[in-house]
Amino acid sequence: MSSRPTTQRGSIIDGTGVADRIGKLSDSLIDFIIRFCAIESVNPPGRNYLNACEFLAAKLKSLGLATRIVRVPAAEQARIVPGMDDCPRYCVVARWDVGAPRTLHLTGHYDVVPATNGWKSDPFKAFVRGGKLIGRGTADMKGSDSAAIFAVQALRQAGVTPPWNVELSFTPDEETGGAAGLGWLVRSGTIAPDAAILCEGASGDKVGYAHRGVLWADVTVLGKSGHACNPKNGINALEKAMPLIARFKTLERVYAGRRTRFNIRQRHPTLMIGSVSGGGGKVNTIPDRFHFTIDRRLNPEDKVADVKRELIEQVRLACRRDPQLKVKVDWPLYVPPGWIEPDAPMARLALSALKSLRRGPVRFSMTAGFTDMHFLTADGGVPTVMYGVEGAGAHSDFEYVKLPELIAAVRFYAEMMLRVGAG
Ligand SMILES: [Zn+2]
Known part of the structure; x- marks a missing residue:
């Protein structure tokens, strides 16, 4: 040019x-x-x-x-x-x-x-x-x-x-x-x-x-199955996931302060949790896994390594509070x-x-x-x-x-x- x-x-x-x-x-x-x-x-x-x-x-x-x-x-x-x-x-x-x-x-x-x-x-x-x-x-x-x-x-x-x-x-x-x-x-x-x-x-x-770009995370929380009539007999993966999800949600407040310089109605990056989610298998069984997705949209100013690090940091903080919490994170898609x-x-x-x-x-x-x-x-x-x-x-x-x-x-x-x- x-x-x-x-x-x-x-x-x-x-x-x-x-x-x-x-x-x-x-x-x-x-x-x-x-x-x-x-x-x-x-x-x-x-x-x-x-x-x-x-x-x-x-x-x-x-x-x-x-x-x-x-x-x-x-x-x-x-x-x-x-x-x-x-x-x-x-x-x-x-x-x-x-x-x-x-x-x-x-x-x-x-x-x-x-x-x-x-x-x-x-x-x-x-x-x-x-x-x-x-x-x-x-x-x-x-x-x-x-x-x-x-x-x-x-x-x-x-x-x-x-x-x-x-x-x-x-x-x-x-x-x-x-x-x-x-x-x-x-x-x-x-x-x-x-x-x-x-x-x-x-x-x-x-x-x-x-x-915008997008990063997808697949988050799996692992528990331990047992009979539902005795909830103390296992580890409920859904209950274990709840504080972690709450931590991810706090990121929205952080993102609200990050405005892109590019023209778009909603200038801050976004986070959607749980578009695909679920776990367990039977009503009378303690769920031994709970899975949910995260869809994180990236502005041109975002670096994917930083975005991942920020999400992983939430996992680390949640695990520090709860030694029983077991989490696996995969990244099935990244589009810059x-x-x-x-x-x-x-x-x-x-x-x-x-x-x-x-x-x-x-x-x-x-x-x-x-x-x-x-x-x-x-x-x-x-x-x-x-x-x-x-x-x-x-x-x-x-x-x-x-x-x-x-x-x-x-x-x-x-x-x-x-x-x-x-x-
Ligand atoms: Zn098209």
Whole structure:
């Protein structure tokens, strides 16, 4: 990236015929998304991945992009998502090489979560009603995937060449962590761009510049079984766990004083105890184990080693008070936070691009849930921003994108392709 931010005030696409092209493409874009959503690329377990990739690859090839479908090596897949041999993982990578030394990458995931039970229509038959495109995957995130592709189409049809090469990737498995999707693409060096847009994580008047990380702890308290008619005959693991849980809860007060500098409604890190919990086996038996989970969300300022140490310290203090307390802690998941500094050239570029396209004020935002951004920023060192089509109801019974925002996202991607590197 150029170290200087762009000074362009008005949008570039409006002056080049690209905006007109985008307007004319809107019907075929909607039609494309409806056909894309009909491919039930549901994860878990990871069905119809090849069908989804072939659908995208055919479109990208028709635009003249050098396109390939790459399979995540079976051994890699088995390591990351064991037992899924009958659902191979594939990514699509397409490149518009303009001969520039640098490359802007746009990426999105094509997997969707399974249909929930309350849908009033067939979730995989997307349709338009009241200015919305409704269906599973429209908001999360086939609408945004498609918007990125149609931005390329608009540029090519308008005969406008971007200053950097444009590369697109579409990946599986984001809904289950992304390690066998975008994570693999970055780790394997299959992509190594100079800057990237992750096509979800913020929308509307907001540019995404960060997401929280997460650490999961599995806490097991061990007791000793015995007949329930004589509680003194054993060690009740649930009762032993109670003071420990109370100690963990005190951390919330500590966290309340730690506010991130990134824009988000709730600025302090969060703790959720017991989303999965239980133990014992029979009503008339003293429970010899009690298990509960901890979901700890990390701000970019948090260091995972410190977070773990703080949790373990609570265990240590509880054990000191109660010599009978036996605790085992495992760490089944850690996803680091992803972020870009707001004064980084890519972040400033994205904000000024969005500003040139929208009427009101624009701003940066951090999302509380995690996205695939960290693979690019933490693993790949790629300056990345997040932007997708505004909608609602991801993972719910009524998922949609707003049609005007669909076009707004195409315009943003096209604007970014033309502005990147400007200075
Ligand atoms: Zn998503």
